[in-house]
Amino acid sequence: MKKIKIKVPATVANLVCGFDILGMAIHEPYDEMELKLLDTPEIIIKHEDHFGLPEDPSQNVAGVVLQNIQKHFQLTQGFEVTIRKHIKPGSGLGSSAASAAGAAFGANALLGNSLSDEEMIHFAMFGEELASGVRHADNIAPCIYGGITLVKSSSPIDIIPLSTPDLFVVAVHPQVEVKTSDARQILKKNVLLKDAVEQWGNIAGLVVGILKNDIPLIGRSLNDVIIEPIRSILIPKFDEVKMKSLEAGALGGGISGSGPSIFMLAEKKETAEHIARLMKSVYDEIEIESFVYVSKINPAGIEIVEEQ
Ligand SMILES: Nc1ncnc2c1ncn2[C@@H]1O[C@H](COP(=O)(O)OP(=O)(O)OP(=O)(O)O)[C@@H](O)[C@H]1O
Ligand SMILES: N[C@@H](CCO)C(=O)O
DSSP states (O other): OOEEEEEEEEEEESTTTOTTTEEEEEEEEEEEEEEEEESSSOEEEEEOSSSOOOOSTTTSHHHHHHHHHHHHTTOSOEEEEEEEOOSOTTSSSOHHHHHHHHHHHHHHHHTTSOSOHHHHHHHHHHHHHHHHSSOOOTTHHHHHHOSEEEEEEETTEEEEEOOOOOOEEEEEEESOOOOHHHHHHTSOSOOOHHHHHHHHHHHHHHHHHHHHTOHHHHHHHOOOSSSHHHHGGGSTTHHHHHHHHHHTTOOEEEEOTTSSOEEEEESSHHHHHHHHHHHHHHHHHTTOOEEEEEEEBOSSOSEEEEEO
16 A cells, blocks of 8 residues: 555543543544655655644654654655644644644554554654653544543553543634643642542543443543643633533533633533534634534544545
């Protein structure tokens, strides 16, 4: 095979209480990527979108992933990657992870599928390191595995795929940029033991709720006493969006990844669509443009569209 076209989904990292360890893939939005194997060793990055992302491979997350694969396997071949990005960079919807995971997945397919899922995650994390300064796998893992994943450990890589509850996901992306690197820098380095105990209870409750498909347990576990109180100040109208969504019947939700997107889970489509309208109206009132996605959890992750 010389060429592959893939659809790479957006992801919601943290799932409120599981900072750096929980994440889920969603159906909308998604990036389109095409990777070609070259006979010569260059790595060429092309963007068919308007985000102005770097095309220098060492500055693009897809590029650094491919450089690391090339170096590790001492390849004489190179790659050409064309990215049509729909997941806005800095949105908190896993834009950098999509390019990183897509590059690892595409290269693996072009090289005969010799990498394990863990190896793809290993290489994709070089992209996250470029974007945020940290090798975290909570966006990459659900992109590659699909559904909801638990990063039991990122060194050594130990990923536990959980199940996929039949829930709607509503995400609003207000057009303010929050870089993951900045949103990490403001976090406290130490936490109080009483807060850690509460957070452990929420994470355990959420994982059990997902595995047992216990929807009320999922809802009452979606609480974050450590990260959200600090990061939410970076997101205009966060408290109002959350309060109105919960009043409208959301199971729960919070900051998507490092923000500024906010996500909510809902059992019914009508509830999800109502929450979407409420979210948009909050930002319309203060004249901040926003995009709203009503989606579902994506059990498949990256999808192959065409291979030659
Ligand atoms: N191919 C790429 N796709 C997206 N971002 C890229 C890419 N290459 C380099 N970047 C850089 O990565 C940064 C965006 O990553 P960041 O992690 O901040 O946002 P995000 O992926 O939307 O957020 P989150 O990880 O919270 O979901 C920007 O500085 C952008 O220039
Ligand atoms: N877990 C990461 C996800 C964002 O990429 C964070 O919250 O910083």
